[in-house]
Amino acid sequence: MIPVIKNTILVSKIKAGDSDAFGRVYDEHVDAIYRFVLYKVSHNAEAEDITSEVFLKTWTYIREGNHVQNIRALLFRIARNLVIDYYRANKNRIHIAYEELADVLVTDIDSADREMYQKEIQEFLEQGLNTLKDEYKDVLLLRYVEGLSISEIAHIMDRTNGACRVLLHRAISALKKIKNDFNE
Amino acid sequence: MNTLKRQFESLSRLKAPAEWKQETRNRLIADIRFSSFNHAKSSRISAFIPVLSVSKTFLNPFAWMQSGAVLMLIIMIALGGSVASVGATFGSVPGDVLYPVKRTIEHVQIALSPSDEDKAKIHLDLVSRRVEEFYVLTERIQQNQENDKTFGNVEKALEEVEKQVKTAQTAVLKVKDSTLDQKKKDTIARALSQNTAHIEGVIDQAVNTLSQKGENALGKKAVQVQQNVHQSELSKVETVASLVQDKVLLLTVLEPKKLVLVSKSTDAIQYIEAALLSDDSVEQLQAEERALSALKSGKILNTAPVRKAFGLPENPLDETVKDSAFVILGKQDSARELIKKLTALQEAIKTEESVEQLIEVGKNIEQGVQEAKILTYDLTRFAKALGEEAASEEDQSSTDSGTIDTGVVKGITVPVKDGSKDNPVVSKPVENEKTPQESPKIDKKTPQDKPKEQEPFTQPENQNDKPQEPVPPAI
Numbered sequence: 001m002i003p004v005i006k007n008t009i010l011v012s013k014i015k016a017g018d019s020d021a022f023g024r025v026y027d028e029h030v031d032a033i034y035r036f037v038l039y040k041v042s043h044n045a046e047a048e049d050i051t052s053e054v055f056l057k058t059w060t061y062i063r064e065g066n067h068v069q070n071i072r073a074l075l076f077r078i079a080r081n082l083v084i085d086y087y088r089a090n091k092n093r094i095h096i097a098y099e100e101l102a103d104v105l106v107t108d109i110d111s112a113d114r115e116m117y118q119k120e121i122q123e124f125l126e127q128g129l130n131t132l133k134d135e136y137k138d139v140l141l142l143r144y145v146e147g148l149s150i151s152e153i154a155h156i157m158d159r160t161n162g163a164c165r166v167l168l169h170r171a172i173s174a175l176k177k178i179k180n181d182f183n184e
Numbered sequence: 185m186n187t188l189k190r191q192f193e194s195l196s197r198l199k200a201p202a203e204w205k206q207e208t209r210n211r212l213i214a215d216i217r218f219s220s221f222n223h224a225k226s227s228r229i230s231a232f233i234p235v236l237s238v239s240k241t242f243l244n245p246f247a248w249m250q251s252g253a254v255l256m257l258i259i260m261i262a263l264g265g266s267v268a269s270v271g272a273t274f275g276s277v278p279g280d281v282l283y284p285v286k287r288t289i290e291h292v293q294i295a296l297s298p299s300d301e302d303k304a305k306i307h308l309d310l311v312s313r314r315v316e317e318f319y320v321l322t323e324r325i326q327q328n329q330e331n332d333k334t335f336g337n338v339e340k341a342l343e344e345v346e347k348q349v350k351t352a353q354t355a356v357l358k359v360k361d362s363t364l365d366q367k368k369k370d371t372i373a374r375a376l377s378q379n380t381a382h383i384e385g386v387i388d389q390a391v392n393t394l395s396q397k398g399e400n401a402l403g404k405k406a407v408q409v410q411q412n413v414h415q416s417e418l419s420k421v422e423t424v425a426s427l428v429q430d431k432v433l434l435l436t437v438l439e440p441k442k443l444v445l446v447s448k449s450t451d452a453i454q455y456i457e458a459a460l461l462s463d464d465s466v467e468q469l470q471a472e473e474r475a476l477s478a479l480k481s482g483k484i485l486n487t488a489p490v491r492k493a494f495g496l497p498e499n500p501l502d503e504t505v506k507d508s509a510f511v512i513l514g515k516q517d518s519a520r521e522l523i524k525k526l527t528a529l530q531e532a533i534k535t536e537e538s539v540e541q542l543i544e545v546g547k548n549i550e551q552g553v554q555e556a557k558i559l560t561y562d563l564t565r566f567a568k569a570l571g572e573e574a575a576s577e578e579d580q581s582s583t584d585s586g587t588i589d590t591g592v593v594k595g596i597t598v599p600v601k602d603g604s605k606d607n608p609v610v611s612k613p614v615e616n617e618k619t620p621q622e623s624p625k626i627d628k629k630t631p632q633d634k635p636k637e638q639e640p641f642t643q644p645e646n647q648n649d650k651p652q653e654p655v656p657p658a659i
Contacts, residue, residue, distance in 0.1 A: 019213050019378065026209055034200035051200065052208045059216050117194070124191045144192035175188065 014062045040083045054079045073155040136171035277317040279337035301368045304359045307352035308379045314348045317341050319390040326393050342409050353417045373427035380419050381440035421543045449526045449549050452556035456519050459563040465570045472509040512566050519559045526552045
């Protein structure tokens with residue numbers, strides 16, 4: 001089915017109170033949202049809480065009759081706002097052990113390369129991604145981890161497509177620079 | 185850049201913990217199911233009340249045409265959109281111009297759905313829809329928006345509910361007896377469980393709304409229908425159980441039922457507790473009891489001076505209350521016991537692991553709730569006779585009308601109307617006087633239904649509170 005129609009049908013089903021339809025939305029996006037939130041807040045339990053709140057809030061938002069063009073973008077947008085709220089409320093963030101996270105991420109890699117990858121990813125997370133500005137981190141995660149389109153990201157970040165492209169470009173340059181710095 | 189790309193890719197491999205995902209999903213679905221109707225109490229969460237959005241549509245029945253929805257509607261039906269999706273565009277109720285159109289579309293949908301299983305699912309959705317229509321109409325009455333035809337329409341809506349319940353029942357039983365593969369049966373079971381929880385909640389609320397208006401003939405009919413719905417095959421745990429073979433799955437499917445039972449019993453407990461006689465009255469009764477046994481043994485004469493000497497009111501309580509102190513105290517005791525029993529059952533149902541036990545406990549709870557209603561009614565009556573009402577008029581009257589009449593439940597309000605707490609009180613005086621004699625039948629019916637509303641409020645409400653505040657901007 002054409003994605004736009006699929007999206008519209010889903011939204012109208014949810015508006016009518018079809019919880020099964022919402023269940024499908026959940027199944028489809030929960031991993032991505034969880035990931036996004038986890039990389040932002042770096043804490044398992046918090047990520048779980050925020051993720052479930054994202055879905056509840058999305059349901060409310062759609063049920064209120066708001067116009068929704070793209071459910072995925074809406075989910076990420078709500079997630080992003082909730083994370084911002086979370087930051088505001090918790091100035092002292094608790095950090096996950098990056099080592100553990102990296103360990104989870106390399107579980108399906110051959111044992112020979114594993115250690116190396118793990119170290120690399122740990123470094124990437126700890127010294128690369130997490131040292132970037134929040135905005136940069138957002139665009140990078142949305143674009144390269146979740147594979148969203150520029151226009152979806154523009155929706156989520158509340159910017160124009162052009163501004164998003166520029167932001168993405170700067171984010172990549174910043175990341176590369178940091179990488180070069182610590183590789184030297 | 186290559187390493188960067190690879191590293192990003194490895195980041196995307198992360199998945200949410202499977203167990204947590206499933207758990208959260210169940211909770212979420214249960215929350216939104218329940219919030220849909222049982223949350224009517226708080227206006228802050230009015231967004232959760234489908235009826236509101238439905239009524240928005242009916243205020244301007246042609247609104248849907250403006251948004252190019254007609255085209256959308258055709259596409260949706262052509263693509264096999266569910267009943268619910270059509271429902272989004274059609275919020276009409278009996279008596280509205282568009283209502284026949286809505287019904288026609290439903291008929292087409294049923295005719296077009298190829299399998300029994302699809303039909304059963306649609307029929308179940310339609311029951312929900314009929315009940316919602318009934319609710320919207322009762323709401324109109326409550327808001328005094330009614331005209332001459334409204335009552336006729338409510339009656340029509342009620343008949344439609346009954347008809348649809350029967351049709352859905354037949355459709356579901358057909359699926360049950362068919363040789364469909366298990367997965368499909370499971371889906372039906374899930375739809376059945378969720379729909380009935382919803383249906384029961386909505387109809388209870390509607391009957392409440394109606395009873396606040398004191399529309400007697402209509403109210404009685406509504407209670408009758410309500411009871412029929414509760415007793416239909418659809419609402420029985422056994423029906424769901426007979427559809428599902430996998431025991432573990434069945435328990436998750438039955439989750440909404442459990443919640444309903446728990447909240448029913450919670451409410452029943454609250455009613456009895458509110459109706460328990462005060463310590464003063466109990467003391468008085470005990471004194472009376474002692475005196476009576478003394479009198480019966482013939483040692484003392486039952487005269488006013490003697491009674492005074494015992495510290496009793498001048499007239500024997502028998503005469504005013506018509507039941508002797510023994511009986512009243514007995515009721516008080518059994519009320520206390522019932523509270524204990526219900527609390528125990530409630531605990532039991534929360535930890536229930538097998539379906540047979542669930543059915544058993546469920547029955548016990550239903551029974552307990554019935555008893556609770558009768559006891560509450562009796563105790564309230566006694567309390568009044570004992571002059572307690574002066575002290576605690578408000579509690580009394582609210583429990584009173586909650587239990588006796590078609591069910592103004594204490595604290596339960598209907599979405600749109602503010603000042604929920606005042607409502608029952610306002611409408612009470614009328615009911616209090618009439619009901620004791622009039623509605624013994626009604627009294628027995630309502631018990632099972634009302635209680636449900638109370639608990640769902642409290643628990644999901646909190647969860648919903650949070651999400652409400654920062655509303656994301658439109659996309």
